[in-house]
Amino acid sequence: MATDLIDLTADIVIAHASVTEMSSDDLLKDIKMVYATLEGLGKGKIEISDQEPKKRGRKAQKTVEAITEEKPAIPPAPALTIEEAFKPDQVGCMICGKKGLTTLKRHLTAAHNLKPGQYRKQFKIPKDQPLAAMEYVAKRRQMALDRGLGGKLAAARATRKAKQTGE
Structure with missing residues (x-):
């Protein structure tokens, strides 16, 4: 055959x-x-x-x-382990192995057409693990605190908690 x-x-x-x-x-x-x-x-x-022809005379x-059959997608083996991918000063892509990134979101959408949630699910990355370098996350968090961002949120949470316990 x-x-x-x-x-x-x-x-x-x-x-x-x-x-x-x-x-x-x-x-x-x-x-x-x-x-x-x-x-x-x-x-x-x-x-x-x-x-059927769309026009007469043809x-x-x-x-x-x-006829496509649904085949279960076998995820490829990661190019990097979680330990290699998430370092304090940089992150790497577990799909293609690219290292030296500050954040993964833009790389995932541009290079692999993936959303961060899909990436987390594919490689079983915990939700509390940021897809950015830890030093970068800490730096951005400190900048936000220095500017007073989140103060209104903390005040609103405190008033809501007071209302719930007071009722």
């Missing part, structure tokens, strides 16, 4: 390449796509259906749709 698929794939790609100018990368992609499609057809994972087109 595999040799039949290879022969069919070769015939289809040769026919396509004889008519269309293709680079070597395009040729490889085409081979992989055609082979996967033929293999999917053989296993019943792809449907072929007739599509012929009906055949469409190929993959």
Whole structure:
């Protein structure tokens, strides 16, 4: 069966390449796509259906749709351990291994299209572990305290607590 698929794939790609100018990368992609499609057809994972023409006078087109099955995603092994990723002066990405970051949020969204919660869940990072360098967190916390930020919040919490205990 595999040799039949290879022969069919070769015939289809040769026919396509004889008519269309293709680079070597395009040729490889085409081979992989055609082979996967033929293999999917053989296993019943792809449907072929007739599509009605949108304009009169055109012929009906055949469409190929993959029937996808939900496969459990196996998370890749982390590039860094938690100890290597979270150091006092820097953090590193456990996905790609990039080190020397101050915070992870921007890197995760830009490079990996992940939200911090997804990253925490994927690598089982505790919620109390900040995704930023501890020295940076302490510095920002001290700056906020020096500016008096959080004073109103503390006062509001105190009045709420007094109301709850007083009632």
